[in-house]
Amino acid sequence: MTGTLRAPAAPMTPLRGLGVAAAFTLAAAAVALLSAVHLTQGTSAVGVTDLLRSVLGGDDPDALSVLVASRLPRLLGGVTVGAALGTAGTLLQSVARNPLASPDTLAVSQGAYLAVVAASASGVTLPALPSGGLSFLGGLAAAALVLAVSAGGRAGTTRLILAGSAATLALGSLATLLMILFEEQTTGLFSWGNGSLAQSDLVAVTQMGPVVLLALGAAMSLGPRLDILGLGDDTASVLGVNVRDLRLLATLLAVLLSAAAVTVAGPIGFVGLCAPVIVRLLGRSMPGLNRHRVMLPLSALAGVIIMLAADILLRAVLGGQAGVEVPPGVVTTVIGASVLMWLARRHRDAGPARQPPGVRAAHRSRTRFWVVLLACAALTAGAGLGGLLLGDTMVLGGDVANWLRGRTGTALTYVLDQRYPRVLAALLAGAALAVAGTTVQAVCRNPLAEPGVLGVTAGAGAGAIGLLTFVPLAGIGMLSLAAGAGAFIAFALVHLLAWKGGLSSDRLVLMGVGTQALFTAITVLIIVRSDPWNTAKALTWLSGSTYGRVPLQLLPVAVALLLFLPAAFLLRRDLDLLSLDEQTPRILGVPLEPVRLAALGGAVLLASTAVGAVGVVGFVGLVAPHAARALVGGVHARVLPVAALLGALLVTVADALGRTVIAPAQIPAGLVTALIGTPYFVWLLWRSRAA
Incomplete structure (x- = not known):
């Protein structure tokens, strides 16, 4: 009855008309x-008075x-x-x-x-x-x-x-x-x-x-x-x-x-x-x-x-x-x-009981895990060898063996000396992105999240592009520092803004998408302001490429993997609990926010060093962890090594394909991974849409 008395139609009619009229009047003004x-704005010297004279019938043709x-x-x-x-x-x-x-x-x-x-x-x-x-x-x-x-x-x-x-x-x-x-x-x-x-x-x-x-x-x-x-x-x-x-x-x-x-x-x-x-x-x-x-x-x-x-x-x-x-x-x-x-x-999270489809994977036997791990290791090693053999100049396996012993001619030595850093870059960056993606998905309890979605790779890309543009002679160490700084700024922004009496998984992802758009816009601004007509180089970097890599550029991502992989293994049980729901880890005594911060910080470190090594490569942090869970189950002690191998495999294959399919022209590895990863991502969404 109260609701009926509070909503009379007649007395509100004049107010409604006034509100609409006022809104349109203000908007039109x-x-x-x-x-x-x-x-009045433009590049010419024509000013306000010139325009007024022209509009009022003046004789200024310019x-x-x-x-x-x-x-x-x-x-x-x-x-x-x-x-x-x-x-x-x-x-x-x-x-x-x-x-x-x-x-x-x-x-x-x-x-x-x-x-x-x-x-x-x-x-x-x-x-x-x-x-x-x-x-x-x-x-x-x-x-x-x-x-x-x-x-x-x-x-x-x-x-x-x-x-x-x-x-x-x-x-x-x-x-x-x-x-x-x-x-x-x-x-x-x-x-x-x-x-x-x-x-x-x-x-x-x-x-x-x-x-x-x-x-x-x-x-x-x-x-x-x-x-x-x-x-x-x-x-x-x-x-x-x-x-x-x-x-x-x-x-x-x-x-x-x-x-x-x-x-x-x-x-x-x-x-x-x-x-x-x-x-x-x-x-x-x-x-x-x-x-x-x-x-x-x-x-x-x-x-x-x-x-x-x-x-x-x-x-x-x-x-x-x-x-x-x-x-x-x-x-x-x-x-x-x-x-x-x-x-x-x-935005309000769906609540503590919320469980996105696909996080929990079926249990797999220990034997299956070892078979899958060995198979992934063999395939990754084969992809690395294929990366050495394929390209605009085809190389034989015997040539690689002779090169390792220092017995090849000048031409083949030059080709392989240029090629092996690219293969190593793809292997290391792929593994780093996959491990980062596994961690992000566990913390966000969302199998559709990845470092790129949280704005980390866009922040790293903005930092790297900014350094390349304003300090073109900067060394490799400075490039890695710039990429890392951009990634950590983006991560800090997402984390601080997503915190609202706790860290909501949905809010974290949505905030990350906004941050990704923000840093992408900053990157575009840097590119078009510095050299608007020469964008091929920037496009190649932003699309992820191993071109021109030298061994020293790979040192940061290798160090990041050596530091974080043992830490992730130590946190494996905490990650298992984090991926379940909000309450279980609290009940079992897991220090929720410190673990989340440590895990996400490690993911940011891995993603930023990977961007410094190969540029912005998308979807690896999504596809590799999900495929690993499908193969060996949801226990992170098993998912982490398999995901790392699958990530290395994916980026290495993408790089080899990009260097070979239209040789001597090249397709950046990041574009190939995006084209491979998108159908898989769409399939994941379609499979779980009913839920």
Whole structure:
């Protein structure tokens, strides 16, 4: 009865109208103000007074030319992209009923971007509309994959983010591979691939703008049904809503909007996440904003505000030339990553009894363990030998034997002297990443976590790239220190922000994904600011490569393995208990937080030294531990050595394939591991989706 008295409809009507009117008025005023400021920025000497005279009918052809050919297209591009992404993010969050759903977390933008890169690599130049259609198909395929393996996003926030991160990494790896192999055809796509508003004319905006407006209108027509869908599938069905068709239509509109944004400016990160979040927060204090017919256009305006503000901030801080060199998507990614971490901070874990599927593995016999261990050791040794034999110059086993005895000629000696550090780098880095992944999965109690997901490898990559850029003559020791510093900064940030009266496993993973995005944006900023047109070297490093390695570079990762492997073996029983649940280790007297900190610290050490040795290599820390548990059970005394061997095997095989398949050109090992690991990851998600 009390609830009935507190919710009378009539007295609230004027307040609702006032709240909505005030929100739209403020948003429109903010857009107008930002647009005016935006037009005054640029690389030319044309200022505010010149532009005003030109607009009012003055006879300054230079000012008019700058306004029409450069500044107005950039402004309209920002408006189009912001409106498209803000609307798309709202639709995806409503469909998935998940506040972290967006074109980025569902890999829609990355799928659309890959389609454009593939077209450019094949030498096909498409006008804006056909390019938008191609982007739509790529984004739709990516969204279908992520939503399928994450049960439509309703199976949990962490699962959705992990599925989207994996798909983004895989699609990004394919795009990077195409850019490395077809460098001439894809020149400039690295910067554009992080979101660039630089427009040479109004063609893309005039063709994609009507698409965005029509899609926004169609989305608003779905508003009442989306409001009902928010009450739950069963309730919506009872009230006459065809839930399946509504979800399909809303998803198609979101992908269409995302594809239009990618066509205009490339994949701009996190605008589709931030804009709906801002509107939903405003809805708590301004009644009436939570209805979709209000929320959708208001989210579009919020997206425009974020997009224009990011571009203004970029050029105000770094100068007008930064608008050409630095993609504003870097700024939006930094903002969006901060919002993602804020949302993760508010995220509630599923509770102490939570048990992710796949952590517990069936018991395996001791005999099976020894057979598997010996088989993995033999395969790893064979892969190491194969790595010495394969490449642009094929070598025979007898040549290797003669080289070991110092009896080969100059040519073969040179080849093998260059090749063996690469093989050792792959073996050591693979083992280090696998052990780090095993530890992270035990601490997080999530078989889908790995060092990359916690932002550690992105932090290490940012540290290493920063040193290579600003101190190009730095030695190997300095490189390892820079990578380690970046990794530990990222780890400290994740750990401190994830701590909230305890360390929630889900919150740790979500915070790690946000940190990963943050440090990736920093890395892109360093690259494009230092040398925006020579990105092949940076792409190769960020994709993980053993090229040009010398034995001294491998010393840090070898020392890290020698230090942490015995420590991990001593902690083996604690890791077994940590992987069960939150309460069991406490009951049995395990000092939970010190053990977690020690285990994660060791994982960070291993991951950072591996990045210093071979660059950023993904998925090894995911695939190797999971495969080891499937082979020998879940006891860490057995999982650790088998995972180390499997990780070494995976990276060594990937490196050998990358050096051989398209020789003399090379595919970075990290791209090969991503292409191998992604199908396995998707299979893991699909297998456990029912749970």
